[in-house]
Amino acid sequence: MxxxxxxxxxxxxxxxxxxxxxxxxxxxxxxxxxxxxxxxxxxxxxxxxxxxxxxxxxxxxxxxxxxxxxxxxxxxxxxxxxxxxxxxxxxxxxxxxxxxxxxxxxxxxxxxxxxxxxxxxxxxxxDVMKVQFLAPELETKYFWNDFVINSTQANAETTIYIDGQNSQVNGKFRCRILFHDESLNSLTMHPGKLTRTPVLKVYLKRDEGLTTVDRFKQIKQWFAAEKGNADEETLLKTGKQVEVQGNWANLTLDVSGMQDTVQSVHFEVARKxxxxxxxxxxxxxxxxxxxxxxxxxxxxxxxxxxxxx
Structure with a gap:
């Protein structure tokens, strides 16, 4: 047609x-x-x-x-x-x-x-990334590139499930779920990349709980352009289903207008x-x-x- x-x-x-x-x-x-x-x-x-x-x-x-x-x-x-x-x-x-x-x-x-x-x-x-969470009612959001979750409690215990396998993460951290590498642009999109097997990439950056002295040293390194690996993420795992479960509603979401904390977030691939x-x-x-x-x-x-x- x-x-x-x-x-x-x-x-x-x-x-x-x-x-x-x-x-x-x-x-x-x-x-x-x-x-x-x-x-x-x-x-x-x-x-x-x-x-x-x-x-x-x-x-x-x-x-x-x-x-x-x-x-x-x-x-x-x-x-x-x-x-x-x-x-x-x-x-x-x-x-x-x-x-x-x-x-x-x-x-x-x-x-x-x-x-x-x-x-x-x-x-x-x-395909796009589908995200669901309670805040306080069930919400469903769709993302093209990535989605960021932050754990805000130093004593929190968070479990990240990726295709049924779980990883324990304690304390504060930043978790980024990546789907498409390319921006949403009809002109620069590579057709071959859109037909590959869809997977979610889970990246983690831990907050090591630096002391005041350590943070002062870190700031000096930033100004000296010696940031090094301070902001590097670690690829935890890839999968088609991801669940992030925290406690004490310790998770915050990098979503415009979203201020409430949540206890769990579910990710999956919405096909076609x-x-x-x-x-x-x-x-x-x-x-x-x-x-x-x-x-x-x-x-x-x-x-x-x-x-x-």
Whole structure:
């Protein structure tokens, strides 16, 4: 089935996106010829636009915006039912500071490979990370990249179950569950990496309970650029099912707006969650822009679903 293309531009949230569209908007419209075109305003939020397009279904939906816009779009997408998501082909085109600087300074001719990816519309069903916890009611969240848990009690005893095997961790620590290495970007995604066996990687960084004197020495090392292995994580194990169980509700979650502690968190892979538009060969970020501006990597995309299981 040939899905009609609907294009959403989040120009309201980031001034750089507006400049990008003024520079290349006409060329993009001429090449993609979308059936519908929408842009955000003060009254029309990105979430409203995306939700409206998702619920009407059966379309190719392209979202252009900042990395933050892509996270919000992913969030709204994953709030929808599986039945709604199955009718869509989704393309994400994030533009960070590097890409905006390069794109605005170049002619629209350089966008031809990008636009061809969306015109061709090659898709793959992709997996995402599903996270569930009680806070205080059951919440389900979906992440693309990673998820961070912190143990905040020095006397806490935490058990991490990975595919049925358990590890005991005492005291304070930082645990990061990694799924996709690549950011959510239709243009740089490598199709081969999306078809490999999905596993969750569990990384651990312990808090050794340093004394005041030790912490002072550590700060001196930081200023002396001798940080060394202080911030290094250790790969604990990989698996398809992960459960983190603490006591005294000692676990805090790195989730925006989430302040309550929780006692346990469950992770699993949600298979074939939606159809992502990807290129046959990934388009790499222009190397020249890396010499102009520092890299700003987006954090993992997040989605909420309250009260679902």
């Amino acid at each position: 040939n899905h009609p293309m609907h294009l959403i531009l989040d120009s309201y949230s980031h001034p750089g996106i507006s400049l990008f569209w003024k520079r290349h908007g006409l060329r993009i419209m001429e090449q993609l010829v979308p059936n519908e075109f929408f842009f955000t305003t003060g009254d029309t939020t990105l979430e409203k636009l995306v939700e409206r397009q998702i619920w009407s279904g059966w379309k190719k939906l392209i979202l252009i915006g900042s990395p933050g816009s892509i996270r919000r779009g992913f969030n709204t997408l994953m709030q929808a039912s599986e039945e709604c998501r199955s009718t869509l082909e989704i393309g994400f085109w994030p533009l960070d500071l590097q890409e905006l600087a390069a794109s605005i300074s170049q002619s629209s001719f350089h966008l031809r490979p990008v636009l061809q990816v969306f015109k061709a519309g090659h898709t793959l069903l992709v 969650s939606f159809s992502l538009i990807v290129p046959a060969k990934p388009i790499q970020t222009l190397e020249s822009t890396k010499k102009i501006l520092p890299a700003f990597r987006p954090t993992g995309a997040i989605a909420n679903n309250r009260g679902s299981s």
